[in-house]
């Protein structure tokens with residue numbers, strides 16, 4: 001499997017492009033974005049890397065070459081600082097959550113790959129920290145917005161190119177939890193929410209009728225932990241057997257096992273990683289976990305044990321300042 005890793009470093013304004021080779025990151029390219037580059041998302045057809053930049057709020061859409069290198073980007077305005085972005089399943093719609101501007105916006109990408117200015121903006125979403133696109137069993141599509149200061153995950157139905165409040169209403173977390181990032185299980189219909197402020201991980205289940213119900217809430221930190229809590233990110237292995245979270249006060253990654261029969265989560269182990277692991281990613285083979293250190297200016301690659309999910313440090317790579325976002329592209333099967 002040939003894979004390329006993109007790392008965004010807002011303080012240096014740089015995107016690093018690496019080849020992932022047996023746990024080592026081999027430098028391929030450094031791209032100066034001209035701004036504080038933050039959220040990265042790869043389009044579903046794997047032809048574009050969309051990067052949110054500030055303080056001139058824009059999305060830069062970089063064409064991805066056959067070897068993973070980035071070409072000259074097209075640029076489109078955004079309405080505020082993007083904290084997190086995603087696309088719909090076709091890649092034609094681009095969503096951005098803005099924590100500071102309390103909104104989520106929707107933009108269209110045209111046939112030529114040019115992103116348009118946002119055509120819809122949902123205001124009053126307090127500390128909107130992430131956007132997650134979800135396809136239902138019945139062809140229904142929705143967008144989930146994790147609103148940290150509302151202790152709510154707001155649900156919106158996507159019809160054509162526009163969002164409206166979901167008829168089944170929003171999801172509410174524990175008071176003071178601070179919902180931040182969401183992840184979906186690849187097969188069992190479970191949805192997970194990392195809560196930044198209380199350091200917990202919540203599991204929900206989406207039923208075929210669209211109802212989403214809470215199932216479990218677990219601590220991300222080790223028993224007896226009494227320090228600060230500052231949860232950051234979560235990801236699953238592609239086979240859906242393991243889930244990992246990152247926490248920035250303890251600099252720990254936490255491993256959770258996922259029961260194959262009923263989806264039950266169990267906290268299994270904790271592993272030290274880079275200082276302030278604000279973002280991480282898991283490669284497409286489920287063999288490597290790549291964590292950024294916002295305060296170490298390094299990226300760590302951890303080997304994932306296939307049987308147990310346990311992590312061991314494989315390598316560390318210096319990167320630019322404020323390393324924050326990391327994305328992995330599988331080059332196989334890309335359109336020519």
Ligand SMILES: O=C1O[C@H](COP(=O)(O)O)[C@@H](O)[C@H](O)[C@H]1O
Pocket residue numbers: 038081082083084099100
């Ligand atoms: O993780 C955090 O996120 C919020 C929003 O992030 P931003 O990069 O979009 O400004 C930030 O305000 C907070 O300090 C940080 O802990």
